[in-house]
Amino acid sequence: MENNLSVYNTLSRKKETFEPLSPPHVGMYVCGPTVYGDPHLGHARPAITFDLVFRWLQHLGYKVRYVRNITDVGHLENDADEGEDKIAKKARLEELEPMEVVQYYTNSYHEAMRLLNVLPPSIEPHASGHIIEQMSMIRKILDSGYAYTSGGSVYFDVEKYNNDHPYGILSGRKVEELLATTRELEGQHEKKNPFDFALWKKASPEHIMRWPSEWSDGFPGWHMECSAMGTRYLGDHFDIHGGGMDLLFPHHESEIAQSVAANGQMPVKYWMHNNMITINGQKMGKSLGNAVSLAEFFSGQHPLLEQAYSPMTIRFFMLQAHYRSTLDFSNEALQAAEKGLQRLMAAKETLRQLAPSHVSSFEAFNLKEWKDKCHEAMNDDFNSPVLIAHLFEAVKLINSIKDGKSMIDQENLEILKDAFFTFVDDILGLRAEEVASAGQESLTGKLIETLIGLRQEAKLNKDYAAADQIRNKLAAIGVILKDTKDGTEFFIE
RNA sequence: GGUCUCGUGGCCGAGUGGCUAGGCAGAGGUCUGCAAAACCUCGUACAGCGGUUCGAUUCCGCUCGAGACCUCCA
Numbered sequence: 001m002e003n004n005l006s007v008y009n010t011l012s013r014k015k016e017t018f019e020p021l022s023p024p025h026v027g028m029y030v031c032g033p034t035v036y037g038d039p040h041l042g043h044a045r046p047a048i049t050f051d052l053v054f055r056w057l058q059h060l061g062y063k064v065r066y067v068r069n070i071t072d073v074g075h076l077e078n079d080a081d082e083g084e085d086k087i088a089k090k091a092r093l094e095e096l097e098p099m100e101v102v103q104y105y106t107n108s109y110h111e112a113m114r115l116l117n118v119l120p121p122s123i124e125p126h127a128s129g130h131i132i133e134q135m136s137m138i139r140k141i142l143d144s145g146y147a148y149t150s151g152g153s154v155y156f157d158v159e160k161y162n163n164d165h166p167y168g169i170l171s172g173r174k175v176e177e178l179l180a181t182t183r184e185l186e187g188q189h190e191k192k193n194p195f196d197f198a199l200w201k202k203a204s205p206e207h208i209m210r211w212p213s214e215w216s217d218g219f220p221g222w223h224m225e226c227s228a229m230g231t232r233y234l235g236d237h238f239d240i241h242g243g244g245m246d247l248l249f250p251h252h253e254s255e256i257a258q259s260v261a262a263n264g265q266m267p268v269k270y271w272m273h274n275n276m277i278t279i280n281g282q283k284m285g286k287s288l289g290n291a292v293s294l295a296e297f298f299s300g301q302h303p304l305l306e307q308a309y310s311p312m313t314i315r316f317f318m319l320q321a322h323y324r325s326t327l328d329f330s331n332e333a334l335q336a337a338e339k340g341l342q343r344l345m346a347a348k349e350t351l352r353q354l355a356p357s358h359v360s361s362f363e364a365f366n367l368k369e370w371k372d373k374c375h376e377a378m379n380d381d382f383n384s385p386v387l388i389a390h391l392f393e394a395v396k397l398i399n400s401i402k403d404g405k406s407m408i409d410q411e412n413l414e415i416l417k418d419a420f421f422t423f424v425d426d427i428l429g430l431r432a433e434e435v436a437s438a439g440q441e442s443l444t445g446k447l448i449e450t451l452i453g454l455r456q457e458a459k460l461n462k463d464y465a466a467a468d469q470i471r472n473k474l475a476a477i478g479v480i481l482k483d484t485k486d487g488t489e490f491f492i493e
Numbered sequence: 494g495g496u497c498u499c500g501u502g503g504c505c506g507a508g509u510g511g512c513u514a515g516g517c518a519g520a521g522g523u524c525u526g527c528a529a530a531a532c533c534u535c536g537u538a539c540a541g542c543g544g545u546u547c548g549a550u551u552c553c554g555c556u557c558g559a560g561a562c563c564u565c566c567a
């Protein structure tokens with residue numbers, strides 16, 4: 001297995017050659033959604049980013065165990081004493097059981113992922129199902145001396161940890177600076193230092209989601225779940241940990257501290273972070289009120305949207321930018337992506353039907369080199385936009401062969417088909433849209449075929465007025481006709 | 494305020510110390526009854542000001558501008 005994969009590691013701020021800890025196995029953990037709201041465009045970015053990573057690693061022959069969690073407990077509303085978690089709050093508002101809320105939004109997340117053609121992870125653990133693992137990890141941290149109890153809660157002792165290990169190794173922060181910049185919040189009196197974070201929180205009386213523990217009836221702090229579940233399924237030291245850049249600090253920084261304190265070693269070899277989606281240049285976020293849900297994108301029902309955008313358009317739009325760049329949303333950009341995707345998918349269909357000639361007529365375009373360039377693009381820190389640029393070079397070639405302006409022999413056609421289908425379908429995960437096609441056999445299909453036949457007759461009689469009338473009237477009800485050299489095709493908008 | 498990132502042609506978006514990214518839009522052409530599609534040709538972009546260099550969009554400094562994190566967030 002030849003391997004020239006380089007991965008940008010946030011820990012070193014450099015691209016590094018990817019060398020798994022125990023090949024051919026790769027362990028990858030990615031922070032999943034907090035299921036207390038409809039999945040929005042922001043959720044799609046990390047899901048698609050690490051789907052691409054997952055697919056490429058598998059393509060290279062690695063046996064990947066991909067763990068992506070469901071956060072269904074433990075995220076505090078804020079870091080103060082009220083300690084109300086998001087799931088519980090939502091449950092109270094809607095008068096539902098917390099787990100009913102969790103199930104509802106987990107389902108809608110899964111449905112959105114399915115539509116976006118995001119492969120399911122190998123394991124999708126729930127935080128609420130791993131309270132025991134979290135408690136035992138807290139116990140280990142207490143035993144190692146890097147945590148203290150206070151008022152029924154357990155806090156991580158950042159200052160003490162920082163004397164022995166660098167706190168800030170991932171995010172580049174310094175404890176002294178944190179001290180200067182941390183805000184004075186209410187209810188900090190339980191902590192030794194304001195930057196200490198909770199490992200276990202004692203639940204207030206109105207708090208619904210709670211578990212008994214040796215410290216109090218309460219719930220785990222919001223960095224614990226990823227540390228505990230990552231360790232549980234991937235071990236004390238695994239290959240890749242991914243997530244959004246916004247999680248870099250304090251979430252991932254604290255995960256490192258927790259793992260080092262509990263297990264005595266750095267938990268992760270490669271930290272990968274996808275960048276944010278912006279909307280009008282501003283970060284898209286639920287709290288900013290500018291988050292557009294994926295369902296709204298698919299239906300077009302949102303004031304910011306000029307039209308509906310299909311799941312594959314969204315996916316292609318994201319893959320056209322590198323995962324470490326911010327990506328600015330706009331109708332214009334999405335419409336451009338939609339058209340580009342249509343051209344790519346049309347070429348795929350054309351390629352499927354292409355017949356070989358005895359010779360190839362293109363010297364300048366070496367298909368083996370082209371295939372290698374596609375491969376190199378992905379090996380260069382998963383550079384999907386460069387891969388897509390290469391694929392469009394092939395689109396031109398495919399179309400010119402179809403038009404009879406170029407010829408391709410059997411051997412080259414095999415190379416082209418194999419590589420094009422592999423990269424478009426398997427790596428980028430772009431598939432034909434799920435459209436309710438009329439089909440040749442349905443009554444609708446037969447009716448349209450009949451009208452096409454009538455129009456054909458009109459054309460033969462040079463009655464173009466009648467021919468155009470049929471085409472225009474069909475277009476008015478969403479049936480688009482396209483004349484090709486092999487006859488008339490139709491598709492339904 | 495602290496830490497950090499970014500500023501590329503009409504829009505989106507790669508990349509590089511000297512050699513065409515790509516997509517969308519636009520202009521011209523070929524093809525077609527027309528339309529659509531497709532193909533060909535076309536834009537010499539890299540915030541500003543200095544510096545390093547034979548040469549910088551790419552390295553360094555400053556200025557301006559935008560954004561992220563420091564607080565729940567993918």
